[in-house]
Amino acid sequence: MSNTPIRILLVEDSPSDATLLRQVFSRLGKEGWDLVHVERLSNAIQACRNLTVDVVLLDLILPDSDRLDTLVEFHTAVPDIPVVVLTVVNDEELALQAVAQGAQDYLFKEQITTQSLVRAIRYAIERGHILKQLQASEQRFRVVFDQTFQLMVLLTPEGNLLEFNQAALDFSHANQEDCLGLPLWEMKCWNYSQASQEWLQTAIANARDGHLVRDEIQVRDALNVMVWVDFSLKPLKDETGKVVMLIGEGRDISDKKRAETEILNALEQERELNQLKSDLVSVVSHEFRTPLTTIRSSAELLERYCRDVMDEKKSKHFQRIRAAINQTIQLLDDVLLIGKAEAGKMEFKPVAIDLVEFCRNLVEELRSNFNSHHSLTFTCQGECSNACLDENLLRPILTNLLSNAVKYSPKGETVNFELACQDEVATFRIQDQGMGIPPEDLSRLFESFYRASNVGSIQGTGLGLSIVKKSVDLHGGQLAVESALGIGTTFTVMLPLTSYAIGS
Numbered sequence: 086m087s088n089t090p091i092r093i094l095l096v097e098d099s100p101s102d103a104t105l106l107r108q109v110f111s112r113l114g115k116e117g118w119d120l121v122h123v124e125r126l127s128n129a130i131q132a133c134r135n136l137t138v139d140v141v142l143l144d145l146i147l148p149d150s151d152r153l154d155t156l157v158e159f160h161t162a163v164p165d166i167p168v169v170v171l172t173v174v175n176d177e178e179l180a181l182q183a184v185a186q187g188a189q190d191y192l193f194k195e196q197i198t199t200q201s202l203v204r205a206i207r208y209a210i211e212r213g214h215i216l217k218q219l220q221a222s223e224q225r226f227r228v229v230f231d232q233t234f235q236l237m238v239l240l241t242p243e244g245n246l247l248e249f250n251q252a253a254l255d256f257s258h259a260n261q262e263d264c265l266g267l268p269l270w271e272m273k274c275w276n277y278s279q280a281s282q283e284w285l286q287t288a289i290a291n292a293r294d295g296h297l298v299r300d301e302i303q304v305r306d307a308l309n310v311m312v313w314v315d316f317s318l319k320p321l322k323d324e325t326g327k328v329v330m331l332i333g334e335g336r337d338i339s340d341k342k343r344a345e346t347e348i349l350n351a352l353e354q355e356r357e358l359n360q361l362k363s364d365l366v367s368v369v370s371h372e373f374r375t376p377l378t379t380i381r382s383s384a385e386l387l388e389r390y391c392r393d394v395m396d397e398k399k400s401k402h403f404q405r406i407r408a409a410i411n412q413t414i415q416l417l418d419d420v421l422l423i424g425k426a427e428a429g430k431m432e433f434k435p436v437a438i439d440l441v442e443f444c445r446n447l448v449e450e451l452r453s454n455f456n457s458h459h460s461l462t463f464t465c466q467g468e469c470s471n472a473c474l475d476e477n478l479l480r481p482i483l484t485n486l487l488s489n490a491v492k493y494s495p496k497g498e499t500v501n502f503e504l505a506c507q508d509e510v511a512t513f514r515i516q517d518q519g520m521g522i523p524p525e526d527l528s529r530l531f532e533s534f535y536r537a538s539n540v541g542s543i544q545g546t547g548l549g550l551s552i553v554k555k556s557v558d559l560h561g562g563q564l565a566v567e568s569a570l571g572i573g574t575t576f577t578v579m580l581p582l583t584s585y586a587i588g589s
Contacts, residue, residue, distance in 0.1 A: 090119040093206065094141045096129040097122065097171065098148055102194055106142070109202055126150040126159060133163045140209050142192075144171045145179065156183050167213030169205045189213060236314070236335035242328050244268050244289040253335075258307035269333065274304040277311075292318035292331050301338065313342040381410050433475055433559040440469035440511060444504055447480065451487055459491045460499040467506035472582045474511075478556040479580075483513065485549035486576050490517035492543060493574075506582060513578040521570040530566065539570075553578075 093110075097103045103122055110120050121136065123129050126147050132138065141163075145155045156170065170183040170191045180191035189209035192201060236256050239248040245268055249261050257274050269275060269289070270282040281304070288298040299317040306312050314335040321330040384406045391399060448463045483502075490500040494517045503514040522530065526537040531554035534547040553576075557564045562580035 090117055091139045091206065091210070092119040092121065092137060094129060094132055094136075094138045094166075095120060095122045096124075096126065096141060096147065097144045098124040098146075099144070102144070102171070105194075106197070106202075109197060109199055112199055113203065124148070126155055130159065130162045133166055138166055140206050140213070141166055141168045142171055143168050143188075145176075145183065152179060153182055153186060156186050156188060160187050165213075165217065167209040167216075169209045236333075236337075238269065238333040240269060240289070240318075240331040240333055242293045242320075242331060244270065244286070244293075244331070246272075247330070256306055256335075256337075274306065277305045288318055289331065292320050293328055295320050295322070295326075295328055301342075304335070312337055312339045314338065377410055377413060380406070384410070431555065431559060433478065435473045435475050435560075438472050438474050438476060438479075440472045440474070440504060440506065441465050442470075443476070443479070444483070444502070447483055448487075448502065451484070451491075459494060459496070461487065461491070461502065462499060463502045463504070465504040465506075469504060469506040469511060469582075472506070472511060474560065474580060474582075475556075478559055481549075482553050482556045482578060483515075485553050486513075486515045486578070489549060490515050490519065490574070490576075493517065493540070494519035509582050511580050511582050513580075514575065516573065516575040518573040521572055522566070522568040522574055523570060527566065527568065531564075 095103060095106055097106070107120065107122075110118050121132060121138070123132055124147070126149050129141065129143070133141070141159070143155065143159060145152050147155055150158055156168065159168065167189045168187070170180055170188045171194055172180045172183075172191060173194055177193075180193075184191060189212045190205045192205055236253040237250040238246060238253055241247060245266055246264050249259065249264070253259075254261060257272060259272065264272065270285045275281050275285055281302070284302065288300075292298050297317065297319055299315070302314055302316050303311050304314050304316075315338045316335045317333070319332045319334070320328040321332055323329050384403060388395075388403045444463060444465070448461055452461055487500065487502060494500060498518045501514075501516045503512075503516075505512045505514070520539060522537050523539055526535075526539075529535050530537070531550050532547075533551040535551075536547040554564060557578055557580070560580045562578060564579075565577045566574065567577075568574040
């Protein structure tokens with residue numbers, strides 16, 4: 086027994102019954118009990134407000150109250166104190182009704198013993214504590230349940246409604262009392278079509294079998310507007326694994342769905358525009374090549390007819406015509422390649438290739454196009470003869486980087502071209518001693534038609550490095566650049582020697 090006495094309020098208007106109970110308590114000893122006696126209900130309510138009372142022994146028939154009204158009025162005024170009702174044997178029905186109304190226990194006055202009294206008091210206090218804890222737990226649950234922004238419902242395993250939270254009530258404008266016990270699929274938000282009801286019935290059946298169900302579906306809100314909801318059903322199981330309840334949750338994702346639709350529409354429009362641009366580039370490229378071929382053939386014929394009277398001035402003009410034609414054809418090739426890349430039509434076809442031989446041949450081709458004012462050196466390390474790369478993509482990678490290195494280097498400077506093969510990776514390193522690239526331009530260097538701010542009057546389209554980047558990406562490789570103004574620039578390309586796409 087605790088050191089703090091249990092305070093008991095006896096509400097009894099019969100002097101003999103009160104005396105009997107005092108005698109019972111006297112046999113228990115005074116250390117553990119503190120008995121307070123009043124004769125009227127109004128006095129009992131006042132005493133509970135002025136004193137700390139652990140349990141009330143309440144006679145239901147009092148001068149100012151009668152039968153069940155006594156308990157109801159007391160509980161209305163003092164809801165948190167446990168009550169044991171006192172009645173006579175022939176009023177057992179009344180005692181049971183009192184327990185149904187919230188009393189913790191009952192005692193027949195004629196049969197009160199020390200043991201039954203102690204048992205009833207202990208039980209009432211313990212049950213009162215448990216009820217308080219349950220009420221506090223339910224209050225916390227209710228706060229969370231009602232304050233969450235998600236729609237929540239509690240269902241029987243068969244799908245009948247047990248509880249709504251406030252968000253669900255607001256969404257459907259439903260009256261909770263009218264809907265409790267109804268199947269969820271009979272609610273207005275679901276019964277707009279047989280398909281939606283059948284989907285929900287199937288989902289409930291799956292959840293009843295213990296499965297989590299989640300999907301994005303359309304339901305109807307209180308304004309008859311169809312909204313998208315991220316809906317889930319979670320089974321709640323008891324300690325034996327039996328599903329005893331289903332928790333339904335819904336979150337309005339209509340804004341997300343609208344945004345997804347807008348994005349998909351935008352992507353489709355972009356795809357159509359890219360296709361149109363690709364088709365236009367192909368047509369323009371083809372249409373330009375025809376007159377260029379005619380110009381080249383005519384220039385070659387004129388040059389042949391003028392061979393006997395050719396002087397330095399005429400030869401210079403013919404060289405300019407050839408250079409202009411080659412430059413225009415190269416521009417068309419670059420634009421066509423960029424168009425294919427942006428339209429997703431740039432194909433990757435790796436083949437077996439001897440990298441050393443490929444690079445040496447490329448260097449010889451480029452040397453014949455460079456004037457004598459620049460020097461181009463090539464070195465290689467490692468075993469590079471068994472590579473698997475796309476020649477049609479590798480050529481523009483190296484051609485653009487080497488041409489740029491020469492173009493942006495002062496006369497008399499050397500461009501170094503290094504190849505190293507190690508650990509299944511081919512590393513191409515192209516280093517010049519040219520003007521360098523401003524730091525603020527490095528982040529946009531590989532954008533189409535972008536040129537560094539310090540190129541001045543040096544000719545170029547701004548497509549070369551963009552082609553390099555796209556071609557490296559198709560190989561699954563890496564591209565890096567280091568540059569310092571007035572010192573030079575180094576491009577490093579790393580490509581896997583054995584392509585993942587081989588045999589695809």
